[in-house]
Amino acid sequence: MATYPRAPELPIEMQTHVFVHHSAPGSETNHRLEKLGATMLDAAYIAALANANPAWSGDQLRIQAEGTLPAFADIWVGNYGWRRPGVMSSPPGVNLNDPQETLWIFRTYAGAVCETHGHDVLFQWIAALV
Numbered sequence: 001m002a003t004y005p006r007a008p009e010l011p012i013e014m015q016t017h018v019f020v021h022h023s024a025p026g027s028e029t030n031h032r033l034e035k036l037g038a039t040m041l042d043a044a045y046i047a048a049l050a051n052a053n054p055a056w057s058g059d060q061l062r063i064q065a066e067g068t069l070p071a072f073a074d075i076w077v078g079n080y081g082w083r084r085p086g087v088m089s090s091p092p093g094v095n096l097n098d099p100q101e102t103l104w105i106f107r108t109y110a111g112a113v114c115e116t117h118g119h120d121v122l123f124q125w126i127a128a129l130v
Helices: 010-016 028-054 058-080 097-118 119-129
Strands: none
Touching: 010 028, 010 097, 028 058, 028 097, 028 119, 058 097, 097 119
8 A cells, every 4th residue: 555645734724624515504715725726736736747757748747637636636535534424524415435526625625735834835745645
């Protein structure tokens, strides 16, 4: 089994935004963090791929990122245990194993990392994951 770097720690208030399902009342901050995280995660992931594969073209990087990030996000969310009951709070009937839900969790965490620690910490963490 692979060893993963520790995820950057988040203050309790930020954890509450990340680990409460986006359909919950009052989840506006969750939505904002997901949008921030989506953009910054894409940039961090493409930067990590570019560093690992310097000969790849921009199109190759984009295609690889689009084709692999959702699967890696699923692996990372699972390995960090973020879908476990008691960690992620979601309404009945929500499948937290759904790829879109998994990507939402990871993007929201990424947004929270950016907001709490800055984008450099996010880029370093994603580079260590890749």
